[in-house]
Amino acid sequence: MTFEIKPYPEFSWSISRQRKLDQCPRAYFYQYYLGWNGWLDDAPTETRVAYRLGKLTSLDALLGQQVDVRAREVEAGARTGAALPSAEDLEFRTRAALRQAWTRSINGRVAFEQRPSKVTMLRSLYMDQDTQPETDRLNQKAGPSMQGLLATSHWGRLRACGDAGHVEVPDFAGFPHDGIKVFAAPDLAYVHEGVLHVTDWKTGREDETQPVQVLLQMWWALETYPELARAAAEGSLEIRGSLEYVVAGKTQPVEPPESAISPDCGATSATLDDFRDACSGTVSAGVAQMRALLADPEQNIPLEMAAFERRESGLCRMCDFAPVCRQG
Numbered sequence: 401m402t403f404e405i406k407p408y409p410e411f412s413w414s415i416s417r418q419r420k421l422d423q424c425p426r427a428y429f430y431q432y433y434l435g436w437n438g439w440l441d442d443a444p445t446e447t448r449v450a451y452r453l454g455k456l457t458s459l460d461a462l463l464g465q466q467v468d469v470r471a472r473e474v475e476a477g478a479r480t481g482a483a484l485p486s487a488e489d490l491e492f493r494t495r496a497a498l499r500q501a502w503t504r505s506i507n508g509r510v511a512f513e514q515r516p517s518k519v520t521m522l523r524s525l526y527m528d529q530d531t532q533p534e535t536d537r538l539n540q541k542a543g544p545s546m547q548g549l550l551a552t553s554h555w556g557r558l559r560a561c562g563d564a565g566h567v568e569v570p571d572f573a574g575f576p577h578d579g580i581k582v583f584a585a586p587d588l589a590y591v592h593e594g595v596l597h598v599t600d601w602k603t604g605r606e607d608e609t610q611p612v613q614v615l616l617q618m619w620w621a622l623e624t625y626p627e628l629a630r631a632a633a634e635g636s637l638e639i640r641g642s643l644e645y646v647v648a649g650k651t652q653p654v655e656p657p658e659s660a661i662s663p664d665c666g667a668t669s670a671t672l673d674d675f676r677d678a679c680s681g682t683v684s685a686g687v688a689q690m691r692a693l694l695a696d697p698e699q700n701i702p703l704e705m706a707a708f709e710r711r712e713s714g715l716c717r718m719c720d721f722a723p724v725c726r727q728g
């Protein structure tokens with residue numbers, strides 16, 4: 401099998417990409433363009449460095465990943481009818497995984513620099529920053545996040561579902577829209593008693609883009625599974641989104657768009673067209689903003705780095721790309 405090296409990445413849109421651009425265009429450039437092909441041994445140094453920095457992580461991010469892993473374990477157990485694990489058990493496993501990541505970061509500097517995608521590396525350790533704030537935050541959040549996860553309303557419904565109602569969410573869940581790949585993977589999706597539940601776990605602060613993120617995930621489900629889109633169009637499938645702020649133990653429902661179909665016509669639930677109407681403007685506006693920074697939109701070739709504004713803010717303290725940004 402031949403392995404093709406593409407000089408530029410494929411263009412796509414996601415809300416996380418949009419957030420990165422809105423926070424700082426220069427960080428967006430490093431993440432999505434400069435680091436491309438940085439895994440190749442003969443790539444230019446600046447490309448390899450940008451790629452490597454883009455692989456740094458934090459305890460906050462790792463806790464988010466662990467919540468996702470624990471949720472999948474709890475889902476699998478609930479579907480078999482097993483009793484829920486205790487919060488202490490979940491916390492124990494989470495802390496064990498995070499300790500392992502910590503140890504790997506301390507011992508893995510050389511391995512990380514050789515193969516950044518294979519070794520977990522914490523930004524704070526890699527950049528010799530004060531790790532205390534991060535570890536304090538983790539210690540405050542680890543226990544409550546597991547309690548909050550177990551307290552959500554999903555497990556009883558999944559126990560009732562058994563093997564039914566699976567909505568598989570692949571790692572890079574996306575769908576084509578207007579010739580663009582849109583990525584929008586929910587953390588959990590399933591159907592129970594005529595309701596499609598679409599959920600995202602959150603371990604950080606609330607922000608105004610998160611409800612839109614869940615709307616996009618509901619849209620993904622209907623674009624990906626025609627049988628769900630058909631049921632929604634017939635009015636036999638209700639769609640409910642939620643943001644689960646597990647540390648705070650709070651659920652925020654996310655309402656689907658109002659159906660354009662009158663209740664008099666029979667269908668009252670939001671349809672695929674309703675989601676397209678509600679969400680495509682967000683995607684189109686973001687795509688236009690991103691394309692304005694391209695020299696060649698066909699091949700996704702970016703403008704010169706100077707066109708990507710350095711938007712300095714309080715976030716610079718936690719920016720993975722600070723070492724390259726400081727050099728101009």
Ligand code: SF4
Nearest residue numbers: 424427711716719725
């Ligand atoms: S250090 Fe600040 S200005 Fe530089 S890329 Fe990061 S967020 Fe942007």
